[in-house]
Amino acid sequence: MLFIIGMDKQHEHLMPLLETHCHRCGEVTQWHLWKEIEKASLFFIPVWRFAPDYLLVCEQCHDPVKLPREFGKALLEVGNHNDANQAELEALIDKEQHRSRIRP
Ligand SMILES: [Zn+2]
Numbered sequence: 001m002l003f004i005i006g007m008d009k010q011h012e013h014l015m016p017l018l019e020t021h022c023h024r025c026g027e028v029t030q031w032h033l034w035k036e037i038e039k040a041s042l043f044f045i046p047v048w049r050f051a052p053d054y055l056l057v058c059e060q061c062h063d064p065v066k067l068p069r070e071f072g073k074a075l076l077e078v079g080n081h082n083d084a085n086q087a088e089l090e091a092l093i094d095k096e097q098h099r100s101r102i103r104p
Helices: 069-075 083-102
Strands: 005-022 027-042 045-049 053-058 064-067
Touching: 005 053, 005 083, 027 069, 053 069, 053 083, 064 069, 064 083
Parallel strands: none
Antiparallel strands: 005 027, 027 045, 027 053, 053 064
């Protein structure tokens, strides 16, 4: 018997989140929050939806930085756009972009 199993990734734009320096394009740019949804299907019928991932994407060079899932979810709640979160996001972008630069 033949099973046709598929994996499908969808991206959903949520909102512009912050303006900060991008190490890849070397400019201060707008970063947008995106949601990545992965679904598994059987005979083209979706049967499973994985927990979504949250990505920060640079508007200029489209460099994606993956956020910890809980943090990404928390950012969607109103009132979470504060200075502490902004600092944490900048630190995350810093760390991720630095890591991808030193990767062979
Ligand atoms: Zn960039």
